[in-house]
Structures are given as C-alpha cells and as structure tokens.
Amino acid sequence: MLHNTAQASPALNVVALVSVGAHPSSGRARRAEQDARAVELGLRLAGEQLEVLHAGDPQQPALRSYLGMGLQQLHVIEQPAQADVISALHDYLQDSDAQLILTGSQAETGEGSGMLPFLLAEQLGWPMVVGLTEVEHIGNGIAQVLQALPRGQRRRLKVRLPFIASLDNAAPAARQSAFGPARRGELLSHAAEANPDALLSESPLQPARPRPKRLKIITAKTGAERMKAATAKASGGGGQIIKGDSPEAGAEAIFKLLVDEGVLR
Amino acid sequence: MMLNTLLPILLFAALALAVVGAFKRFAMWRRGKPAEVDWFGGLLAIPRRYMVDLHHVVARDKYIANTHVATAGGFVLAAVLAILVHGFGLHSAVLGYVLLAATALMFVGALFVAKRRFDPPARLSKGPWMRLPKSLLMFSASLFIATLPVAGILPAGFGGWLLAAILLVAITWGVSELFFGMTWGGPMKHAFAGALHLAWHRRAERFGGGRSTGLKALNLDDPQAPLGVEKPTDFTWNQLLGFDACVQCGKCEAACPAFAAGQPLNPKKLIQDMVVGLVGGSDAKFAGSPYPGKNIGEHSGGPHLPIVALDGKALVDAETLWSCTTCRACVEECPMMIEHVDAIVDMRRHLTLEKGATPNKGAEVLDNLIATDNPGGFAPGGRLNWAADLDLPVLADKRQCDVLFWVGDGAFDMRNQRTLRALVKVLKAAAVDFAVLGLEERDSGDVARRLGDEATFQQLAKRNIATLAQYTFKTIVTADPHSFHVLKNEYGALGGHYRVLHHSTYIEQLINAGDLNLGQHQNAAVTYHDPCYLGRYNGEYEAPRNVLNAIGIEVREMQRSGFRSRCCGGGGGAPITDIPGKQRIPDMRMVDIKETSAEIVAVGCPQCTLMLEGVVEPRPQVKDIAELVAEVLIEAAPKPSVKRQPAETSA
Numbered sequence: 001m002l003h004n005t006a007q008a009s010p011a012l013n014v015v016a017l018v019s020v021g022a023h024p025s026s027g028r029a030r031r032a033e034q035d036a037r038a039v040e041l042g043l044r045l046a047g048e049q050l051e052v053l054h055a056g057d058p059q060q061p062a063l064r065s066y067l068g069m070g071l072q073q074l075h076v077i078e079q080p081a082q083a084d085v086i087s088a089l090h091d092y093l094q095d096s097d098a099q100l101i102l103t104g105s106q107a108e109t110g111e112g113s114g115m116l117p118f119l120l121a122e123q124l125g126w127p128m129v130v131g132l133t134e135v136e137h138i139g140n141g142i143a144q145v146l147q148a149l150p151r152g153q154r155r156r157l158k159v160r161l162p163f164i165a166s167l168d169n170a171a172p173a174a175r176q177s178a179f180g181p182a183r184r185g186e187l188l189s190h191a192a193e194a195n196p197d198a199l200l201s202e203s204p205l206q207p208a209r210p211r212p213k214r215l216k217i218i219t220a221k222t223g224a225e226r227m228k229a230a231t232a233k234a235s236g237g238g239g240q241i242i243k244g245d246s247p248e249a250g251a252e253a254i255f256k257l258l259v260d261e262g263v264l265r
Numbered sequence: 266m267m268l269n270t271l272l273p274i275l276l277f278a279a280l281a282l283a284v285v286g287a288f289k290r291f292a293m294w295r296r297g298k299p300a301e302v303d304w305f306g307g308l309l310a311i312p313r314r315y316m317v318d319l320h321h322v323v324a325r326d327k328y329i330a331n332t333h334v335a336t337a338g339g340f341v342l343a344a345v346l347a348i349l350v351h352g353f354g355l356h357s358a359v360l361g362y363v364l365l366a367a368t369a370l371m372f373v374g375a376l377f378v379a380k381r382r383f384d385p386p387a388r389l390s391k392g393p394w395m396r397l398p399k400s401l402l403m404f405s406a407s408l409f410i411a412t413l414p415v416a417g418i419l420p421a422g423f424g425g426w427l428l429a430a431i432l433l434v435a436i437t438w439g440v441s442e443l444f445f446g447m448t449w450g451g452p453m454k455h456a457f458a459g460a461l462h463l464a465w466h467r468r469a470e471r472f473g474g475g476r477s478t479g480l481k482a483l484n485l486d487d488p489q490a491p492l493g494v495e496k497p498t499d500f501t502w503n504q505l506l507g508f509d510a511c512v513q514c515g516k517c518e519a520a521c522p523a524f525a526a527g528q529p530l531n532p533k534k535l536i537q538d539m540v541v542g543l544v545g546g547s548d549a550k551f552a553g554s555p556y557p558g559k560n561i562g563e564h565s566g567g568p569h570l571p572i573v574a575l576d577g578k579a580l581v582d583a584e585t586l587w588s589c590t591t592c593r594a595c596v597e598e599c600p601m602m603i604e605h606v607d608a609i610v611d612m613r614r615h616l617t618l619e620k621g622a623t624p625n626k627g628a629e630v631l632d633n634l635i636a637t638d639n640p641g642g643f644a645p646g647g648r649l650n651w652a653a654d655l656d657l658p659v660l661a662d663k664r665q666c667d668v669l670f671w672v673g674d675g676a677f678d679m680r681n682q683r684t685l686r687a688l689v690k691v692l693k694a695a696a697v698d699f700a701v702l703g704l705e706e707r708d709s710g711d712v713a714r715r716l717g718d719e720a721t722f723q724q725l726a727k728r729n730i731a732t733l734a735q736y737t738f739k740t741i742v743t744a745d746p747h748s749f750h751v752l753k754n755e756y757g758a759l760g761g762h763y764r765v766l767h768h769s770t771y772i773e774q775l776i777n778a779g780d781l782n783l784g785q786h787q788n789a790a791v792t793y794h795d796p797c798y799l800g801r802y803n804g805e806y807e808a809p810r811n812v813l814n815a816i817g818i819e820v821r822e823m824q825r826s827g828f829r830s831r832c833c834g835g836g837g838g839a840p841i842t843d844i845p846g847k848q849r850i851p852d853m854r855m856v857d858i859k860e861t862s863a864e865i866v867a868v869g870c871p872q873c874t875l876m877l878e879g880v881v882e883p884r885p886q887v888k889d890i891a892e893l894v895a896e897v898l899i900e901a902a903p904k905p906s907v908k909r910q911p912a913e914t915s916a
Contacts, residue, residue: 023636025644030636068621176628178621179720183488 012138015051015098016042017089017116018074020062021108029062034104036174037167039069042102044172045135051075053092055085058189067185068177074185077192084197086116090123091192099162100143105131105169111200114166121164129159131168151231267429268411272351275437279444280348286448287457293543294509296568297502300467307464310472314463318472323600329514332377336401337456339371340443347408350415361416368409375401388515390533392552397442397452404439407432450544455512459601462510465503471602478593478802479754480610483719493614493717497542497568497580504608508539510601513553517595517605522832522854523588523839527847529556530588532595532605535581539608542566542580556585557846572612575622586612587624588844591715591837592797597828613717623716626841631718634725638707640841643677649703651682655689658700665737668692668699668771671752673745674708675871680878681744684871687895688744688768694898695780699742705732709748714755716838723759726751730761744768744891746798746870747836753803767799769809769869769890776815784897785817791893792821792863792885794854794877795830796870809869809890816897821861831857835872851876855884867893 016039021032042050052066058076067074077088093101106114121128131148138144138161147155148168220226240257242250258264324330346364349355379398385391411432413419447453463472470477483492494500500508517532518524524531531554541548547565555561559582566572566580573583586609595605616622623631633642649657660666670692675681692699707725714722741763743749753765766774775781793813799805806827813820825831834840834850855877858866865886868874877887 023642025642026637028636030632070621176617176621176623176631178617178619179718180492180619181621 012046013049013051013097013099014042014046015053015093015096015101017101017103018052018054018063018066019104019107019109020054020056020060024108029060029109031062031065031174031177032104032108033174034106034167034169036066036069036177037169037171038102038104039066039071040172040174041132041135041167043069043071043175045100045138048072051096051098053077053089055079055083055088055192057081058187063187064182064185065177067187068179068182069175070178070181071185073188076187076189078189079192080194082197082200083194084200085195086119086123087195088192089116089120092190093120093124100135101126101162101164102132103164103166105166117164117166124162124164127159127163129157129163129165131170132165133168133170134172267426268432269354271433272411272436273354275433275440276348276352276444279440282445283448286445290448290450290454290458290509293568294502294506296498296543297500297505298498300465300501300503302465302503303469304465307466307469311460311464314466314472315460318474319463319600319602322598322602326516328377329381332374332381335370335374336378337374339367339369339374339405340401342367343371343405343408344443347412350412356415358415358417361412364412365409365416365418368405368412372402372405372409375405386515386519387554388519388533390513390515390551390553392550393452394513394552400439400442400446403435404443407435407439411436452512455510455601458506458509459512462503462507462601462603465506466602467501467503467507467604467607476804478750479757480607480714482723482755482758483614485720485723491615492618492719493616494608494611495571495573495615495619497539497566497570497572499615500539500608500611504604504611505539505543507601507603508536508543508608511536511540511603512601513537514600515553516598516600518554520594520598520829522590522592522594522834522850523844523846524554524557525853526834526850527557528588528844529558529582529585529846531556535585535608536603536605538564538566538581542570542572543568548580556582559585573616575620581612583616583622583624584844586616587627587842588839588846589837590797590832590834590839590850592832593801594797594829594832597801610715610717613715614719615717617717618720623718624842624844626843627716627838630838630841631713631716631721634708634710634713634718634721638725639674639677640708640712641674641677646704648672648676648706649701651676651685652689652701655686657689657703659703660700660736660738661703661705663700666698666700667739668697669733669736669738669741670699670701671709671741671743671745671748671765672701672706673743673748673871675745678871678875680874681871684744684874684889684891687889688891690895691772691775691781691891691898692742694782694900695775697775697780700738702732707732709745709751711747711751712838712841714751715836716841726756726759726761730756730759733761733763739764740771741765742768742771744869744871744889746796746803747872750798750802767803767805767808767869769799769812770805772890772894773808773811773815776812781894782899783816783894784899786893786897787817789818789865790821790861790863791818791865791867792823792858792861793826793867794823794833794858794873795826796868796873797830797832797836799869800830801828809867812890812894813867816894818867818893820867821863823857823861825857833870833873833876835870835876840876849880851880855880858885865893 018035019032021030023030039052052071052074054063055077056079058078063074077092079085079088103117106112117128129147132145133148134146136144141161143159143161145157145159147157148170149155218229220229242253343364346360346367350360350364375398378401382395382398414421442451443453447457468477513533515533521532533553534556537551538548545567549562551561564578564580572580589609591606593606630640633640637645672685675685707729710722710725741752746767749765749767752763793809810820831854832850833854863885865888867890868887869890874887874889
C-alpha cells in the first residue's frame with residue numbers, strides 16, 4: 001500500500017499517544033483502532049521522527065502491533081493497571097519538545113471516557129482539536145487542519161502549535177501491522193511515579209449496555225426516497241420555537257407535543 | 266584431411282566452453298540460500314526420475330513425448346558417439362553405423378519439433394525457441410553426412426573442401442546450440458539445469474509416485490532474520506536451479522485460472538522473471554505471453570535487488586503474486602516439476618510479514634484471525650451456533666471418540682452450515698461415535714499461510730495442536746479440503762500428526778461398510794467439481810465419485826476434471842486480495858459446468874460452494890456431496906443385521 005499523501009516534514013515533532021485496545025467481538029487485546037489511526041497520521045506527518053508513547057505495562061504484547069506499522073521504537077511510561085496516567089503523561093510531555101500530540105477519541109479499554117486529551121490539554125495549557133481527519137499543512141507555527149463534522153462535512157481550522165488533537169474515525173485507516181518489524185521494534189520503558197485513580201479504585205466497573213435506539217419507521221416507497229431518508233440532513237420541520245410566551249403557554253406546548261408523539265396518553 | 270583435424274578441435278572446444286558455462290551457472294544458483302540435498306544419491310537418481318517421473322507428466326501429450334524421446338535420445342547417443350568417433354578418432358564402421366542411426370533418429374525427432382513450430386500454440390515461447398528445431402536439424406544432418414565416410418558408405422574425402430567447409434559451418438552451429446548453449450543460457454539450458462533440478466529437487470518425495478504438497482514451514486526463531494523472499498538470492502539455491510530448468514512450454518500458462526481470467530499472472534512468465542532476477546537484466550527478451558495487462562520490457566531486476574517494489578516497478582508487480590489461487594494446476598502440468606506455488610508464497614511471506622502489504626481485505630482478515638480465530642471476525646463464542654439444536658457431542662465432555670468432526674470456518678457461514686448439518690445427519694444415521702471440538706476449534710490457518718502470514722498460521726496451528734493433544738480420537742473428518750490439507754500435510758512440521766479424511770472419503774467408507782441406508786437419486790443430471798485441495802493436493806479423485814455412484818448418480822464429467830480440474834477461484838486468499846481481471850474465475854468454471862448440461866453440480870468444499878453459488882442465475886444448483894447423500898438417507902435405520910450391500914447401491 002502506498003502512503004504518500006502527506007509528505008513528511010522532518011522539522012515537526014509529533015507524538016502519538018496509544019493505548020491497548022480490545023477486539024469488539026472477542027475482547028482480546030489488540031492495537032486500538034483510533035490510536036492506530038493517530039500513529040498512521042503521525043507517520044504520514046513526521047515519518048521516522050514520530051514518537052509513539054504509551055503509559056502502562058511495557059510487557060504488553062499488543063503494543064508490538066503498533067511497532068509493526070514500521071516504528072523503530074515505542075516509549076512506554078511504566079504505570080500500574082489502575083493508575084491515573086494523566087500526570088505521568090503531563091510530566092513526560094512537558095519535558096519533551098512535542099509540537100503536536102495525536103490521540104484517539106476514546107480508549108477501547110479501561111474507563112474509555114475520552115477525557116484524556118482534554119485533561120492533558122488543560123494541564124499543558126494547549127489548545128485541543130476534536131475529530132481531526134487531516135493536517136493540510138503546517139507553517140509559521142500554525143497548522144491548517146480539517147475537523148470532521150456529522151454527515152461527512154468538514155470544518156477547516158487554523159491552530160497555533162503546539163496543540164493536542166483527537167482523531168475521528170474519518171481519519172485515514174491505519175496501515176497493516178507486519179510481524180517482522182513488530183518483533184524487531186523496541187519497547188523503551190521509562191520509570192514514572194504512579195498516581196492512583198481515585199474514581200476507579202472506589203467505584204466498580206460494569207459492562208456498558210448499548211443505549212436503546214428509537215425505531216426508525218421508513219415510509220419511503222421508492223429507492224430514491226429511501227436514499228434521501230438515509231442521507232439527507234435531519235430537517236426539523238415540525239419544530240417550534242417558544243420565545244417570550246408565558247411559562248404556562250410553554251408548558252402547554254410541551255404537553256401537547258408529548259401527547260402527539262405518544263409519550264403521554 | 267581437413268575435417269579429421271578440425272572436427273576434434275571443434276568438438277572439444279565446444280565441450281570445454283560448456284564446462285566453463287556449467288561452472289558459471291552453478292555458481293549463479295549457489296548464490297541462493299543453503300538447502301540440504303542428497304548430492305550423490307540425487308545424481309544417481311536422475312535417469313530414473315527422468316524416465317519414470319518426468320516422462321509420466323510429459324506423456325500426457327503423446328505428440329511431444331514421442332518427439333522428445335526421438336530428439337533427446339538421438340542427441341544424447343549422437344553426442345557421445347560423435348565425441349568417440351570424431352573427437353577421439355575411433356573410426357570403426359560399427360560405431361559409424363550406430364552414430365548414423367542416432368543422428369537419423371534425432372533428425373526425425375527434430376522434424377516433428379519443427380512441425381510444432383510451424384503454427385505454434387500461444388502458450389509456447391517464440392524467440393530463440395523458434396531457432397531450436399533448425400539447430401537440431403543442422404546438427405543431426407551435418408553429423409550424419411560427416412559420419413558417412415566413417416561407416417564406409419562414402420569414400421573419405423568425398424565432396425572435397427567445399428562440402429567439408431559447409432559441414433564445418435553446420436556442425437559449428439549445431440554444437441554451439443547443443444553443447445555450450447546448454448550452459449550459457451540458450452534454449453538447451455533446460456537439459457542441463459533440468460537434469461540437475463531432478464537430482465537436487467527441493468521436494469524429492471515427489472519422485473517415485475510420492476506426493477509433496479504442503480508448504481514448507483518458515484523458521485521464525487531468529488527475530489533479526491528478514492522473513493520470506495525479498496531478492497532472488499533469498500530463494501534456496503535449488504529453487505533457483507528449478508527456475509532455470511523451465512522449458513517455456515507454457516503448459517502452466519494454459520492451465521492457470523488467473524491467466525485465463527485476465528488477471529496479471531502468467532506462471533511461465535513468473536518463472537522466467539525469476540531467471541531474469543537470477544542472472545540480472547530486464548524481461549525485454551521474454552518471447553511468450555505477457556502478464557495480462559502488463560507490457561513486456563518495463564520490468565527488470567538482479568540477484569541482489571528486491572523483486573517487488575511497492576512504489577514503482579521492479580522485477581514483478583505485487584498484484585501478480587496476489588493473483589494466484591494456489592490451485593497448483595501449474596505445478597501439476599509442469600513437465601520439469603517446477604514449484605511455482607512455493608515461490609509465490611515465499612514472496613508473499615516477505616510482503617506480508619516484513620512490508621505489511623497484503624492487499625485489499627488481506628490485513629483485515631489477518632487481524633480477524635489473530636483476534637477472533639476466524640477470518641470473518643465473528644465472536645468466537647458463536648462457533649457452535651449453527652448446531653444449537655443438534656445436541657452435538659463435544660470432545661471436552663467426552664474426552665475420546667472415534668471420529669473428530671473438524672467443522673471449519675463454514676460454521677460461521679449460513680450456506681455452509683447447511684452442508685455441515687447434512688453431514689451431521691449422515692454421521693448420526695451411521696451411528697458414528699463422533700464429537701466436535703466446539704468452541705475450542707480455531708481456524709486451521711490455511712488462509713493466513715497462503716496470504717503469507719506464516720506467524721499467524723503457526724500460532725493457530727500450535728494452538729490447535731495443543732488442543733488436539735488433550736483428547737483421544739482415531740480419525741479427523743472434515744468437510745473442508747483446506748482444513749483437511751493443512752491438518753494432514755502441514756501440521757506435521759509443527760508436531761501434529763493425525764489421520765485425516767475428507768468427508769467424501771469417510772462417507773465412502775461408511776457406504777462400503779454398509780453403515781448407511783441410502784435411497785437413490787432419480788434422474789438428476791449431475792457433474793462433479795474437483796476441489797484443488799482435495800484433488801491435486803491430496804490425490805483424492807475417486808471417493809467423491811464413488812459416493813455419487815452409490816446414490817444412483819452417474820457423474821457427467823467436465824472436460825477439465827480430475828487432476829486437470831479448473832479452480833473455482835476461491836483458494837489462496839484470492840477472494841480476499843481480489844485482484845481485478847477481465848472475467849471472474851468462478852464464472853469460467855460455471856461455463857465448464859454448463860457444458861455438461863448438468864442440473865446439479867456436486868462439490869466437496871465450502872470455498873467452492875460459495876464461489877460457484879456466487880455465479881448469477883440461471884445456473885445449475887450447487888450442492889455438497891454431504892447434502893446429496895443426506896437427501897436420500899433413509900433414516901428409519903433397520904437393524905444392523907439388515908445391511909445394504911454396496912453392490913446393490915451402486916447398481
């Protein structure tokens with residue numbers, strides 16, 4: 001496969017933060033899908049110069065599948081399983097000369113809250129871009145990037161370096177991980193203080209249940225209508241803006257809607 | 266007398282050049298990786314391997330077999346005698362007559378070679394090969410005339426200096442082609458390299474009626490060693506020797522399903538490209554059919570240069586390697602017993618294990634195999650869902666059984682679940698003591714291995730072997746020829762040795778033992794499609810046909826059946842890498858099937874089932890042998906004493 005879309009600019013220091021993922025149907029440890037996209041984008045931006053960083057167990061074999069993407073080494077900040085890794089990452093990154101930090105949007109294991117890039121950005125005092133799909137160009141300390149919006153829309157942003165970006169699923173898919181380089185790559189371990197995660201140690205974890213989805217009744221009769229229903233923007237035609245009315249009138253309007261929708265009978 | 270002085274000089278000079286060329290060529294082959302061979306035993310075995318094993322393949326084409334016997338036999342005899350008579354000057358009339366007979370035989374053979382070259386079929390290479398019959402005729406005719414005085418038929422000095430000069434020119438041409446052309450890279454190279462290839466073949470088990478089809482295991486012990494074949498010198502030296510033995514007859518090209526489908530693969534060109542890589546240079550001199558859609562003269566390489574360049578062009582494009590379905594039709598047809606599939610998989614191993622460049626869905630399938638033990642990425646816990654209502658005995662509970670039913674990944678596919686259920690019905694009707702591994706079963710590793718991912722294959726294989734080691738069973742029976750082949754022929758190198766049967770073989774045994782009470786199929790026109798991994802890989806052509814006969818089906822054979830069966834297009838990960846061509850391989854196979862005007866095509870492989878059912882209707886129905894047997898099963902089993910005799914069922 002060819003990876004020649006964005007040419008590597010050697011001056012840029014890019015760090016990709018990676019976690020250990022879990023396969024959705026078997027639960028086995030693997031490279032996390034979105035984090036692998038972060039590595040992919042990082043490789044396209046910085047090539048060999050890309051630094052890939054993980055906080056956790058340096059013995060975890062799943063980390064090798066990141067190395068299989070063609071990395072010489074992967075830096076691991078040693079952290080126990082239940083630790084809050086943000087301060088360790090912060091300490092490490094503050095001492096580095098990173099200009100762009102790439103992450104996935106949400107981890108596949110652990111809390112998976114998706115908060116890490118936000119908290120890290122807050123601590124570092126850097127801007128944070130959500131849903132990055134492409135870095136168009138970087139110059140004069142400013143990056144021009146594309147941000148993913150729903151339904152394939154994109155927003156072009158200019159961001160001052162350094163910044164943190166979390167990747168959207170629309171970012172380029174990760175290249176294949178090859179066995180040879182995965183086995184030869186080095187896992188460089190760095191010692192760091194462990195900071196216990198108060199929330200995790202107090203509260204029990206339980207498997208998430210998917211949020212029930214509202215059934216979609218398709219009334220379209222032709223293929224064209226179905227296509228429209230599937231692709232068109234949700235049009236709030238039936239919406240009503242209540243402004244300046246009395247609270248009673250507002251409550252009455254809401255009550256009427258609930259009855260119409262069959263929520264109240 | 267001019268001839269008597271010049272001929273010995275000419276002959277010995279040509280021989281000396283041939284010897285120099287032989288050493289140079291040998292040194293080229295030895296640039297490859299080391300390989301264990303039986304140096305002396307191999308050389309001693311050449312005549313037998315040539316006259317029995319190789320002739321067995323060549324004799325499928327009677328015309329060229331007889332032609333070759335005459336030409337090559339005549340030449341070898343003539344060459345030896347010419348050295349005695351004209352080289353050492355043993356001018357005995359008896360030797361003279363034998364030499365005359367030999368050259369005459371060779372001349373007749375050469376005439377038939379020339380006849381084939383009048384309007385050569387597309388599969389034959391042209392170029393220097395068009396010159397060969399002329400050289401053969403020239404050599405035999407001139408030597409014949411030069412020998413006439415020796416035999417005493419003509420007076421010495423007949424024809425004077427003019428004839429002598431003409432003869433000298435003709436003999437020079439002849440010995441250039443036939444003596445040192447043999448070792449300096451002319452068409453006659455096939456005789457020299459071919460003989461040594463037979464001696465030091467990488468799969469010596471193939472000779473003497475043996476079969477050796479399992480891929481060789483890749484040593485993964487050394488983490489620093491690059492994996493697979495990147496450069497021509499990464500092949501073992503006897504593989505390089507094997508490439509050099511090619512006669513460019515194009516039988517492989519004619520049999521290759523990917524070539525016929527217009528995908529960019531031609532096995533003959535691939536082997537010739539490997540020779541280009543061995544020597545160094547470009548493919549511009551190749552005088553045969555190109556890879557469909559690729560021009561000749563744009564690719565080049567050398568012994569220490571990468572064969573595939575992922576961006577740009579090198580010796581071979583990656584898509585050429587990924588077009589192969591590993592159906593082994595080329596290997597089966599090759600009169601020089603060259604191993605095309607081994608070479609392709611060796612090169613794929615490098616692309617997958619070192620470059621991470623498995624095309625299209627390849628990476629996804631390999632990731633799925635690693636994470637879920639099945640290529641589709643289905644939750645491993647659902648592996649036995651197809652049999653939720655069948656109450657199958659699971660080996661983890663039983664610990665031992667007669668027959669271990671290896672389900673395979675058809676378990677996740679709704680079409681193949683029908684086959685599996687039919688087979689269970691048959692096994693139950695025959696009261697077989699069987700069990701399945703259930704959730705402990707994993708993909709056999711077939712697809713991973715053919716996609717070049719030896720690491721994933723070995724991991725799956727080792728886990729399966731460890732699972733199987735916990736239990737006691739006599740035989741493994743499977744409805745999947747790919748699992749069958751891997752379990753039977755490829756797990757051995759990793760320590761798993763089993764007795765494995767394809768379900769058609771096992772059903773045949775059940776029928777012969779009278780364990781099945783079967784009715785007859787009525788009036789169905791049925792043809793049978795031989796799966797590559799059952800037929801060519803394992804030599805099982807009879808059992809499926811016997812089973813069909815036993816249920817009253819007379820098989821309408823396709824033109825390409827048995828060892829010449831055409832691939833369905835589903836092997837070697839070809840549906841996953843999905844290299845575009847002009848038509849689809851299963852469509853071509855369906856045309857073969859329709860030619861028999863069969864209403865049903867019987868299959869014995871989940872992959873063939875899917876590929877052939879993927880052909881648009883109207884087309885014959887696709888049914889597995891197990892389904893056909895289950896259809897006529899008379900389930901109210903009589904008491905064991907009232908068994909049907911096989912003679913009755915096959916009536």
